[in-house]
Amino acid sequence: MFDKVLIANRGEIAVRINRACHELGIKTVAVHSTIDSEAMHARLADESVCIGPAPARDSYLNIPAIIAAAEITNADAIHPGYGFLSENERFASIVEEHGFAFIGPTPEHIAIMGDKIRAKETMRRVGIPVVPGSDGAVESETAAEAVAREIGYPVLLKAVSGGGGRGMKIVREKEQLASAFSTARAEAQAAFGDGSLYVEKLLERPRHIEIQVLADQHGAVVHLGERDCSLQRRHQKVLEEAPSPALNAMEREAIGSRVVRAIRTLGYRGVGTVEFLYEHGAFFFIEMNTRIQVEHPVTEMITGIDLVREQIRVAAGAPLGYEQKDIRFSGHAIECRVNAENPETFQPCPGQVTGYHTPGGLGVRVDSAVYQGYRVPPHYDSMIAKVIVHGQSRNECLMRMRRSLNEFVITGVETTIPLHLRLLANPDFANGEYDVAWLERLLSGGA
Amino acid sequence: MFDKVLIANRGEIAVRINRACHELGIKTVAVHSTIDSEAMHARLADESVCIGPAPARDSYLNIPAIIAAAEITNADAIHPGYGFLSENERFASIVEEHGFAFIGPTPEHIAIMGDKIRAKETMRRVGIPVVPGSDGAVESETAAEAVAREIGYPVLLKAVSGGGGRGMKIVREKEQLASAFSTARAEAQAAFGDGSLYVEKLLERPRHIEIQVLADQHGAVVHLGERDCSLQRRHQKVLEEAPSPALNAMEREAIGSRVVRAIRTLGYRGVGTVEFLYEHGAFFFIEMNTRIQVEHPVTEMITGIDLVREQIRVAAGAPLGYEQKDIRFSGHAIECRVNAENPETFQPCPGQVTGYHTPGGLGVRVDSAVYQGYRVPPHYDSMIAKVIVHGQSRNECLMRMRRSLNEFVITGVETTIPLHLRLLANPDFANGEYDVAWLERLLSGGA
Amino acid sequence: MPVTLSADKRETAERPDPDLDLIRELARILSETGLSEIEIGEGDRRIRVARQLAFAQIAAPGVAMPGPSSLPAAGQAAPSLDASHPGAVASPMVGAVYTAPEPGAPPFVKVGDQVSEGQTLLIIEAMKTMNPIRAPRAGRVTRILVENEAPVEYGEVLLIIE
């Protein structure tokens, strides 16, 4: 096991990693920018090193400074957290070249999954479903119809050279295809000077469902079920839950074991998340995140597995020590991301937190780096806390989250707590009936 | 289910009950003394009523004031918490006479268990082991020997009319009995004018192990395993854990099912705790607490069952809805009681909490009514917070508790956190090797 | 914050002994009102009572945390604004107020009434028992702060006698 880990991050995830290290008996080194010298992650670590000025490019993204900090503190591993350098293959390479362990996958796996096209090809090759469609352009209406018949209606006709919705037509049934094809071809020709089209399955109201995986360096791979992260605003997740209200145990096991086989085939190590769109019982790969995710706690709550600890353990070469059949799912969990933002305009609201009191009691977890008197700097992400609740049922979680958010006192900065309370009072959300566009519809008054 | 519950308590347990009510959708009424008008339990409740001045006898023990508060707020049930009026049969009767539901057992069960002799007789009658010994006085050395042979050495010879250790002799083996008997008889005769003696099993270094039970009003009873509360100072519990390091699953099931049978026979309702001394594999009944206990969270953590919620549900007449076989024990849990006391002299230290920051993250729960700026009043109990950790193993809990207590900031008042950190660093404690006298020995430098 | 109140006049001319009842009464006012100190001076006679407990809200948390301020209904804090009024008559118990001896009957007292010490001002019902609230001293009723059948807390000001 490592003796000393440098945590190349800030905020709640740096605090999270620090906790996991201390619980493993590992010493920690925090790195921080000048503006973060009083930040919680720097206070809690055994040692801390100032690595640069406030802008992230000069500090938390400053590879030489982070490597030098690891050198002068004699750390033996580096945990990148999420964001910043966590999916930077060059950073992972440099870390390893300098003799430190990188707590994450190999640089090669980071590189593959960082390239959307390679990622999709790779995953399809190892048996993961992607959005079905034609392989490249379809020459004729007949060819398009053949593809559509195979993948099922509705389909989307898209200009190969297109973008911005031009040359794009939705086809809901065979009868519409002929006219849609000629219209789209004409539009594409007019707009891009290229009338060639391809066919893709249309996902109308998909959910975002992701599978958490965990692999050691000895070929053992398990999945820890799914998280439903469909509640998004501008592609930012707002609230996550596990299990998904849309999946049953059989579907979970089917997609989970498929992902496990793929990850084992790839020889991937560490934690990772395979993200899917899910509609009408089918999964379609979007991307893979090769790092710990913001929403990992909901999985921890229902499995009892400390994902960050496991990530550190397997990076040190330790075997998982358990198999898929040992993974038990217990109850339900929901996470609300609390951002320092106006809950209606979403305008970021940095500043001093003048009052701070976290909710407590049974089934409530708060992951945060905020304390009373802390100044939320304007330079970084606006997420300042995560409230995670666990309960025997989804309804228990909804009630528990409501009372927790009502207990949570944050004064001095505006937060998105009122937005979450609004979600919790919404009947569609209470029924689990939502998709990736639902929140935007709600916010625009359309849901 | 109840619409509105009056919580006849203060501090962390009032907050705990308030949370359970809100998660059940029940409105709450807090009662408070004048000094507690800004207390957390009064702030969190839907309504609050000042019931008297600071001294408990004039407020939290003031039955007419509490009943009147329930009347003016139209509450339909009263939860007594622990301490104060929670085991006062008269209060329970008055509550019911005035048409409110008492969230606890019947006044009769409170009365039985409140009388140590009746409690012991009652429990023996329903098959619960008590400290074995002679039924009353033994007439002769031969009779004493017969009892000793039956219950096993070592035994204690005690004066029937005795007290204060006089006329008391420890007998470790048969050979010592004759001389001990005559000495004890002579001492007893000289001291109390009555030489009659009785024989009792000697427990030298017992553990305090208690069984949590839960019963509805329809005859369903389950036990939720044990808690080991052997770490005590002056008969006050300091740290509790579940499961006990001393029990295996078979022993747990044996004592648990025995207790369940007894509770069912008694027709008891609600939550209750049957407390035992445990030595050399045997249990000896001490007393039964007919209320929720301070240390109930450790059981909640390993069973996932919200005991206060269940207590309220069964008081409202709801059936348990599960059986013993549905109860699963998962992992380990430890609770540290944080008192506003000097950690060496145990001198209470009320005053203003100038800084307060609770530990967070995976597997950590804090139950407390403290907030930054709160003044701990000198009139009530010195316990100001409970830190509870849950983990897959006892060792994980020890590490997690250590990091949690290191994160916990309480300034302005002294606390017993340093004592807990000392316990966590102690090898005997780490090995689970302790008994009811261990902490006192440690504190007096003898362990 | 040491506060000095003007003397509540009780004649002392021929009394060499301090008025212990008055001290008790002052203590009660102290706790009702949340004051930390009361001092009375008259001629060469002087009585001062103080409560120097830690909870005396001395360091006004002007800057620090206001506690969970955003929380739902907090205590309708017993000592209301009028609690500091020297003529305030505070409720000695929790219960429901009756301003008249029976429904339809005229009230015990009205604003402007002159009352004598010991006269019944109101009734408070608690646990089905009717408790008469009597005037602690003679004076004129200048305000009545509770309505018939209203619930009252301990320490809540019922009326003011000046």
Next chain:
Amino acid sequence: MPVTLSADKRETAERPDPDLDLIRELARILSETGLSEIEIGEGDRRIRVARQLAFAQIAAPGVAMPGPSSLPAAGQAAPSLDASHPGAVASPMVGAVYTAPEPGAPPFVKVGDQVSEGQTLLIIEAMKTMNPIRAPRAGRVTRILVENEAPVEYGEVLLIIE
């Protein structure tokens, strides 16, 4: 809680005996009422009883929360005391300092040396790369705050040129 009862009696020739019964009575009132102090004066006679409450640690630390002050090793805050010095040369990077071009060689600069702008003062090694730290302006080296091979943070003051 430790209770000290202090009665300071001002006795005069005319009244040689303090009224001990009265003091006892006042003490009783003190504990009955929870007061911390009662003072009675009449003419030149004065009796004061007080109860010092051990917990009256009113002295709140002027500032609100110091944050998790009791926490383990906190940041060796980059800007040290000397950072405000107008002649301070702060480290532009994290790394290990070398005060001489190679082991055994004389140092680049010593206290008292006159340096010209651009002159190498130290070397900082980061990621196996040697980075010369040059004088930002001409002047005299008045202090050197780092030792050979010491680790430095971003912003840490290395030396002072005046």
